[in-house]
Amino acid sequence: MSERPAYLLEYLLRIADTSLVLAQRLGEWIGHAPAIEEDLGFANTALDLLGQARLLLAYAAEVEGRGRSADDLAFLREESAYRNATLAELPNGDFGDTIVRQFLIDAYQLALYERLTDSSDLRLAEIAAKAVNETRYHVRYSSGWVVRLGDGTDESHDRVQASLERFWPYVQELFEADDIDRAALADGTAPPAQDLCDAWSRRVDAVLAEATLLRPAASPFRWYGKHGRHSEHLGHLLANLQYLQRTHPGATW
């Protein structure tokens, strides 16, 4: 087997875990959405994200080279080993909170997957090509709701402006390049973080403008989910996610 670059496992887990954790959050909504059609909508996004997580975690497991499976990685790591962006693990809140969180991540994933289709890592490029269509639909869905809620009633406007203020501090983490990102960029695997940030900003600004929402000021707070230092929320999410596999070690389902 050919040498795997040192950065690759970390890089894959960041993308995979963000999709996994976000899917887990959306799963909590099913049966409780404001309308049957939105139960269907959240389920659709969750299924796509889980599909991405499965493909990416399977690849990550191969890269890791310890004989683990995608499920092993999904269900049996400790909190500090998960590499999702902190934004993904935050609690659902109300429908507006979930939509704002979703849109911010959807716009990020679209910028990322679009550029990853040109990755020098052919396996990653292939996964990204499939994810691009899914994510285009996610952006369509979530941005549509951001606009409806932002430019709906006074109540909906105030609520989602507050949601935006609440989640904005977590956005910076998505675009902060570190050694992993720089190594991936140098290798041709990943796009420059600044390109992602610019594309994301353009899309987000356009939607916020149409939604009559104000872009919050940048926040000084730093978050490190991508490095395995999470908020208090991830532990509880994982306790749910991992319960059966932890209780019945080695069982087949």
Place this chain on the structure above:
Amino acid sequence: MSQARDWPLYEVFIRARGGLDHKHVGSVHAADARMAIEHARDLYTRRQEGVSIWVARSTDILASDPAESAALFDPARDKIYRHPTFYDIPKEVETL
């Protein structure tokens, strides 16, 4: 509990595959047309049942009145000369 308003009703038409007509498959509730397309997509095309979606407000659909069915559709019944099978062409004439 207040009697809240439904989102408007839209009728949904799906083209299953290229070359086929759009077929009526049911309805969706949606606040606007863009949402109606998304709801129709999520409700009616999960199993690759469609390549194209039309939605129309249910109130925009005009329908023939079943009470008039006899006047609308019975008169066509006796015009059997519209069908090729009405005509007895001799077997020797091959290309007709």
Place this chain on the structure above:
Amino acid sequence: MYTQGLIEPGARPAGPEAVPEDAERLQRFEQRIDAEEKIEPKDWMPEAYRQTLIRQISQHAHSEIVGMLPEGNWITRAPTLLRKSILIAKVQDEAGHGAYLYGAAETLGVARAELIEQLLSGAAKYSSIFNYPTLSWADIGAIGWLVDGAAIMNQIPLCRCSYGPYARAMIRICREESFHQRQGYDITLALARGTPAQRRMAQDALNRWWWPSLMMFGPPDAASMHTALSVRWKIKRFTNDELRQKFVDFTVPQARFLDLQVPDPDLRWDAQAGCHHFGEIDWREFQDVLKGNGPCNRERMLARRTAHEAGGWVREAALAHAAKRRRTPVAA
């Protein structure tokens, strides 16, 4: 089935003689029914036919929506990524079935908002089965295998119901439902072949879900006084007992294959009758659950009411936004 409480013993029938109708139109209507013609939304129909269908279809829709809750309970804890995906897809289908059915009911002249109001106020009923809790992952298997299995038994004949929109909705639903039963049996099979703890989990789930599944088919024929009109008008095509017997005969061999015990000491093969004889159902439990005293009735209603009320501002915002756009269209 999903409409077991629809016609209570002792209720007055809403037959043709109860409301003055055009006798000639009724006769032509019944001739169409006898000729297996489909009745469509704008066709003339007796008021009793319309009302019976609205109640039956909407109760079926309510059952699908409430049915999302016991299974939704295990989405976050599904044991593998694939099982999680399958379960989400299944519950998504149930939301979809609810949408198809509310749509079919609406063709009869009732608004979805009104039907939802009936469910949330407690005026409308939904299938008793969804008032039971899902206590383990094996319950998810049992629900797919038994509850969806029972539903399929009832739903296939409904595909030939006389009312067009309902029949067409049922055809869509049946196509999707067969995956539901298979994934449930697949879950149970994996457990039955698994560790001792998994086998115990599967047996325990079968013990708890078997009898409620039999109750899904409704009261015994002898106690169901007013199905006659539903059968006459081809809304109901088989009796409760017929369908229940068929379900038992299909399912017992499936349990045997899994080496799991059906929790019925009286269950035996009746060679003379060519079917399984099964034990007495506890109809008091059934009536209790229908009255609102099952394990989860209050929780299920609270969950649906909360979702509906919490979502009010969202639905209103969407309407407000659409109204704004109509007044001031935004350039494309």
